[in-house]
Amino acid sequence: MPVSGLPPYDEGNIFARILRGEIPAKRVHEDEWALAFHDIAPQAPVHVLVIPKGPYVSLADFTAQASDAEIGGFWRAVGKVARDLGLEEKGFRTLSNMGFDGGQEVPHFHVHLFAGRPLGRMVSPAG
Numbered sequence: 001m002p003v004s005g006l007p008p009y010d011e012g013n014i015f016a017r018i019l020r021g022e023i024p025a026k027r028v029h030e031d032e033w034a035l036a037f038h039d040i041a042p043q044a045p046v047h048v049l050v051i052p053k054g055p056y057v058s059l060a061d062f063t064a065q066a067s068d069a070e071i072g073g074f075w076r077a078v079g080k081v082a083r084d085l086g087l088e089e090k091g092f093r094t095l096s097n098m099g100f101d102g103g104q105e106v107p108h109f110h111v112h113l114f115a116g117r118p119l120g121r122m123v124s125p126a127g
């Protein structure tokens with residue numbers, strides 16, 4: 001049971017299908033621990049998603065259940081993607097939505113990586 005307030009991992013979710021190569025994605029990085037690809041509906045000039053290879057529904061699930069090697073490998077991949085895309089000089093934002101209030105749509109843990117323009121305030125006003 002995932003530790004996240006979300007249903008158990010669904011092997012049919014869209015990112016699981018991308019991992020299995022069943023549907024295409026514009027891949028920018030892949031290693032033992034992570035896959036990174038461009039978001040299908042970018043919200044910034046650069047909008048890349050980084051996902052772990054393992055079946056984790058959310059950040060809460062990932063940090064509770066994944067091994068240290070998976071967690072370390074995943075976060076190193078996030079940093080490598082930002083570096084390889086040349087985002088460090090001007091800066092970027094990482095974000096992970098979790099659960100209902102977080103606005104999570106796809107139930108496979110992922111980190112958004114935004115860059116390419118000033119990104120404004122962190123969170124929009126309530127409403």
Ligand code: 5GP
Pocket residue numbers: 014025026037038039040041042096097103104105106107
């Ligand atoms: P969430 O709201 O779960 O944090 O973000 C899910 C993200 O996945 C959204 O930004 C959405 O545009 C992206 N997305 C949904 N379906 C697909 C897809 O089939 N391919 C790609 N590349 N991105 C997708």
